[in-house]
Amino acid sequence: MEALKLNFQDKTNKALGINEEDALITKTYMLVAFTALLIGGTLGLLQGLNRAGLLELPVWFNYYQVLTAHGLLLVLVLTAFFTIGYFYAAMSHSLGGLLPKVRKMAWIGFGMKIVGFVMAVIPILLNQATVMFTFYPPMAASPWFYIGLVFIVLGVWMCAFGAFIQVANWRKNNKGQHLPIISYFATGVFVLLFFGSVPVAIEVLYIIPWSIGWIETINVMLARTLFWAFGHTLVNIWYLTALSAWYVVVPKIIGGRRFSDTLTRLVIILLVIMNIPGGFHHQIVDPGIAESVKYMHVFMSLAIGFPSLMTAYAMFSVFEKTARKKGGTGIFAWFKKLPWGDVRFLAPMIAMIAFIPGGAGGIVQSTNQLNQVVHNTLWVVGHFHLTVGTTVVLTFFGISYWLIPYVSKRVLTPKINKLGVITTLIWTAGMSFMAIAMHWVGLLGSPRRTSYTTYADNATALSWDPYLMFLAVGGTLLMIGVLLQVYAVVHLMFFAPKGETEFPIADVEDNASKTPMWTESWGRVVVLLLLLVAMGYVIPLVEFIGNAPPGSPPFQTW
Amino acid sequence: MKKNWHTPFALALVLLFGLSLFYIGTDGFKAYTAETARVNSLIENQPQFPEVTFEDSKGRVYPVSEFDGKYVFITFMYTYCSTVCPILEMNMGQVYSQVPEEYIGEDIVFLSISFDPERDDPVTLAEYTGHFNADGDTWRMARINDQEELDSLLEEFGVVVIPYENGDFAHNSAFYLVDREGTLIDVMDYTEIGEAAERVNTILENDKGE
Amino acid sequence: MNQFTAGLFLLIFLALPPVANLLESIMVVHMHMQMPLLVIAGFLMAKLVQERFPVFFENWNSNGVPGILLFIIIMVYWMIPRTMDEALTVQSVAIFKYISLPFLAGIPLRDSWKKLGDKSKNALIISFTVMFFAMGLLYIMSPEQLCNNYLIIEQITLGWGFITMAACAVVYLIYSAVVDPSDYV
Numbered sequence: 001m002e003a004l005k006l007n008f009q010d011k012t013n014k015a016l017g018i019n020e021e022d023a024l025i026t027k028t029y030m031l032v033a034f035t036a037l038l039i040g041g042t043l044g045l046l047q048g049l050n051r052a053g054l055l056e057l058p059v060w061f062n063y064y065q066v067l068t069a070h071g072l073l074l075v076l077v078l079t080a081f082f083t084i085g086y087f088y089a090a091m092s093h094s095l096g097g098l099l100p101k102v103r104k105m106a107w108i109g110f111g112m113k114i115v116g117f118v119m120a121v122i123p124i125l126l127n128q129a130t131v132m133f134t135f136y137p138p139m140a141a142s143p144w145f146y147i148g149l150v151f152i153v154l155g156v157w158m159c160a161f162g163a164f165i166q167v168a169n170w171r172k173n174n175k176g177q178h179l180p181i182i183s184y185f186a187t188g189v190f191v192l193l194f195f196g197s198v199p200v201a202i203e204v205l206y207i208i209p210w211s212i213g214w215i216e217t218i219n220v221m222l223a224r225t226l227f228w229a230f231g232h233t234l235v236n237i238w239y240l241t242a243l244s245a246w247y248v249v250v251p252k253i254i255g256g257r258r259f260s261d262t263l264t265r266l267v268i269i270l271l272v273i274m275n276i277p278g279g280f281h282h283q284i285v286d287p288g289i290a291e292s293v294k295y296m297h298v299f300m301s302l303a304i305g306f307p308s309l310m311t312a313y314a315m316f317s318v319f320e321k322t323a324r325k326k327g328g329t330g331i332f333a334w335f336k337k338l339p340w341g342d343v344r345f346l347a348p349m350i351a352m353i354a355f356i357p358g359g360a361g362g363i364v365q366s367t368n369q370l371n372q373v374v375h376n377t378l379w380v381v382g383h384f385h386l387t388v389g390t391t392v393v394l395t396f397f398g399i400s401y402w403l404i405p406y407v408s409k410r411v412l413t414p415k416i417n418k419l420g421v422i423t424t425l426i427w428t429a430g431m432s433f434m435a436i437a438m439h440w441v442g443l444l445g446s447p448r449r450t451s452y453t454t455y456a457d458n459a460t461a462l463s464w465d466p467y468l469m470f471l472a473v474g475g476t477l478l479m480i481g482v483l484l485q486v487y488a489v490v491h492l493m494f495f496a497p498k499g500e501t502e503f504p505i506a507d508v509e510d511n512a513s514k515t516p517m518w519t520e521s522w523g524r525v526v527v528l529l530l531l532l533v534a535m536g537y538v539i540p541l542v543e544f545i546g547n548a549p550p551g552s553p554p555f556q557t558w
Numbered sequence: 559m560k561k562n563w564h565t566p567f568a569l570a571l572v573l574l575f576g577l578s579l580f581y582i583g584t585d586g587f588k589a590y591t592a593e594t595a596r597v598n599s600l601i602e603n604q605p606q607f608p609e610v611t612f613e614d615s616k617g618r619v620y621p622v623s624e625f626d627g628k629y630v631f632i633t634f635m636y637t638y639c640s641t642v643c644p645i646l647e648m649n650m651g652q653v654y655s656q657v658p659e660e661y662i663g664e665d666i667v668f669l670s671i672s673f674d675p676e677r678d679d680p681v682t683l684a685e686y687t688g689h690f691n692a693d694g695d696t697w698r699m700a701r702i703n704d705q706e707e708l709d710s711l712l713e714e715f716g717v718v719v720i721p722y723e724n725g726d727f728a729h730n731s732a733f734y735l736v737d738r739e740g741t742l743i744d745v746m747d748y749t750e751i752g753e754a755a756e757r758v759n760t761i762l763e764n765d766k767g768e
Numbered sequence: 769m770n771q772f773t774a775g776l777f778l779l780i781f782l783a784l785p786p787v788a789n790l791l792e793s794i795m796v797v798h799m800h801m802q803m804p805l806l807v808i809a810g811f812l813m814a815k816l817v818q819e820r821f822p823v824f825f826e827n828w829n830s831n832g833v834p835g836i837l838l839f840i841i842i843m844v845y846w847m848i849p850r851t852m853d854e855a856l857t858v859q860s861v862a863i864f865k866y867i868s869l870p871f872l873a874g875i876p877l878r879d880s881w882k883k884l885g886d887k888s889k890n891a892l893i894i895s896f897t898v899m900f901f902a903m904g905l906l907y908i909m910s911p912e913q914l915c916n917n918y919l920i921i922e923q924i925t926l927g928w929g930f931i932t933m934a935a936c937a938v939v940y941l942i943y944s945a946v947v948d949p950s951d952y953v
Contacts, residue, residue, distance in 0.1 A: 524940075541928075562827070565828070565834060572837050
């Protein structure tokens with residue numbers, strides 16, 4: 001009976017589109033996400049202009065404050081809110097509507113994140129939390145900043161648990177069936193969000209009494225390690241979110257079928273299991289970790305490249321198959337048959353292409369010797385503007401052109417589609433200018449996280465200037481992109497013509513082999529994840545705690 | 559139904575294999591760490607003190623035959639060591655003070671051998687003797703300059719020295735007792751001072767009695 | 769690539785001197801990565817061996833007990849501090865390691881695991897969990913250096929490695945006790 005009812009609900013859901021209450025959640029999350037893009041993007045432009053030497057920032061809102069806020073808004077708010085809003089819509093669609101309980105949890109989580117965010121932003125504006133977004137000791141912000149972060153983490157956990165309840169409920173009512181692929185991605189993302197934010201929660205709980213002054217010193221290496229266990233996982237959560245669109249949505253948009261279901265699920269499992277110890281490659285030049293341990297960790301990090309290569313193969317296989325069905329020929333000529341004029345395809349496609357140099361650069365900088373050359377230079381900034389700023393963000397943009405009409409029950413008009421294509425191209429151009437210049441000038445030694453300076457007219461520092469000019473050019477283009485994108489989002493949410501938009505989920509091939517049931521065993525996946533985390537972290541943690549150097553008191557460098 | 563005799567037989571075989579594996583692997587359930595095994599085999603095999611040349615804290619250079627006819631109570635250390643060596647030497651000093659004065663210098667000599675000849679020159683060693691009130695004659699501190707000779711001694715007496723960062727060494731520590739003929743006759747726990755002193759005194763008394 | 773080739777490849781890879789040196793240079797990696805990987809190599813190779821000699825396994829390991837006992841013996845043997853040391857310093861012991869773990873632990877594990885009932889499986893996991901906790905405490909608390917080839921700090925690390933692995937096993941046991949898979953699948 002229960003199952004029947006659910007089945008019915010499932011069908012109405014698919015026929016009538018998302019229900020109003022679920023839609024409201026996603027709409028609200030999306031509004032916050034794109035507001036963050038607007039403000040964060042503007043701050044990005046200010047930084048670009050400053051680095052080019054064109055703009056002197058006022059004392060009451062200096063470069064480092066701008067940088068902290070830019071980072072927080074874009075790497076935390078934009079991504080977290082977008083990811084959660086997107087996957088909640090996906091679960092609502094594929095799992096027969098959200099449970100009332102889960103809906104409530106999404107709202108509580110939303111409230112906690114907003115409260116936390118406000119608590120974190122006020123000290124930044126007051127110049128009391130200018131620690132930049134990799135908040136590690138001994139730089140200490142106002143305790144409120146960290147308390148705000150705790151609330152954000154708790155809000156994220158609330159949403160993660162909501163997702164787990166939703167998924168468990170569905171599985172109970174649909175025995176013997178595979179979790180729909182898009183919700184499978186959601187489960188992977190929320191598992192990672194939960195376990196990945198545990199280390200940062202520990203770190204922040206350790207920092208708070210220290211920043212208040214209850215404990216005098218802090219173990220810097222320990223805090224940094226905990227930070228990166230979270231930091232790198234976060235990056236891969238965005239990546240996994242982008243992957244979900246590549247594997248599931250893009251094939252539908254180009255009118256094809258998606259790649260092997262088993263392989264897709266295997267990629268998700270591998271990414272979930274291998275991710276958290278990956279954070280170590282951010283600490284390659286850190287002291288206190290034996291070289292052999294670093295070597296093994298880099299090996300481990302690069303293992304994540306394996307599922308990425310599988311993805312690259314899968315995507316291009318889908319493209320070629322679909323294009324050939326539409327009459328594409330030749331070795332490369334079939335490329336023309338792909339729907340390049342459709343922003344829902346174009347944006348994620350460019351995102352994928354950008355991941356080729358992005359991933360290659362990542363491999364380069366996780367090599368010990370090469371990392372020593374580029375560590376803390378603008379190269380690294382260029383790297384994550386390519387991976388996060390291009391690959392992830394463009395995929396998010398691509399998603400927004402169907403997700404927002406889907407939740408607002410409107411349609412994507414050809415005009416907005418065209419606007420989207422233009423936005424994508426401007427964004428690509430802007431990021432190319434910026435990322436290439438950053439990589440290059442980073443190799444020449446220009447440091448990151450440094451306000452504009454000529455180092456007393458030092459010749460080397462002056463030689464960076466021409467490249468830094470590109471940061472301003474790129475930043476300006478990106479600002480135009482941000483404005484267009486935000487306009488499109490607002491338009492699609494409130495003003496576009498009413499109508500039905502589907503949630504595009506591609507089918508598997510007709511002759512696809514059955515997916516084995518072991519892929520559904522999330523308990524085992526989590527145990528393996530924990531085992532790998534335990535193995536990865538036991539060596540450095542015992543070393544840092546057992547042979548702890550004298551702790552550091554808090555410092556305010558600004 | 560025919561009873562399968564293979565399985566119980568296999569079980570017995572596996573058990574027997576396991577038992578013998580553990581028996582052999584632990585020298586008859588006696589040595590579960592390599593250190594115990596090492597000490598046990600040293601006591602059993604009684605290796606000879608190899609030919610080496612010492613240079614001591616007073617700058618004197620002499621071969622091992624210098625100690626012919628005397629018992630030698632030995633530790634292995636290096637002066638830069640900040641962890642176990644000071645304790646080792648302090649404990650050695652306590653054993654020294656518990657041996658009756660009549661034997662000291664006559665029947666037994668105390669010798670601390672440094673395995674860090676590069677830094678432990680006579681001046682450094684002399685300073686180190688001062689820390690433990692060693693007189694430099696009946697309790698000598700010396701280095702072995704020839705790396706090959708040093709290695710052969712360490713190898714012979716089973717001393718494992720692993721250099722690691724900051725010029726420190728990880729090493730195992732014990733009291734070694736060599737008899738009048740230069741044969742290693744006992745390896746003792748350096749933390750059991752009373753036990754070691756008693757053992758030394760008994761040996762010396764028995765020797766006198768003969 | 770079939771499982772046997774994968775297993776053999778893994779075994780050869782682990783036996784390559786640079787790989788072996790790197791893994792053996794860190795105590796916890798030696799015990800908790802190299803050794804389990806050797807078992808896994810055997811586990812993978814087991815399939816072909818089972819297919820080749822079905823009668824042997826049927827006769828001599830009909831209920832899985834002799835096989836699992838052999839597995840336990842080999843595993844426990846390699847947990848003795850002394851064997852860790854000798855695997856580095858005594859060549860015959862080193863060779864024995866590369867033979868015993870894949871062939872005397874990995875292969876019997878695979879053959880026995882399917883033959884054991886749920887209760888025996890859980891009993892096995894529980895006893896290894898308890899043993900890991902005990903070994904962990906031993907390595908953490910021991911005031912003296914148990915292995916001459918490894919520093920005390922590495923010994924403590926190994927102890928925590930044991931404890932964290934045991935904790936993961938506890939998570940698994942709780943999970944399998946609380947969650948009934950037939951509710952979902």
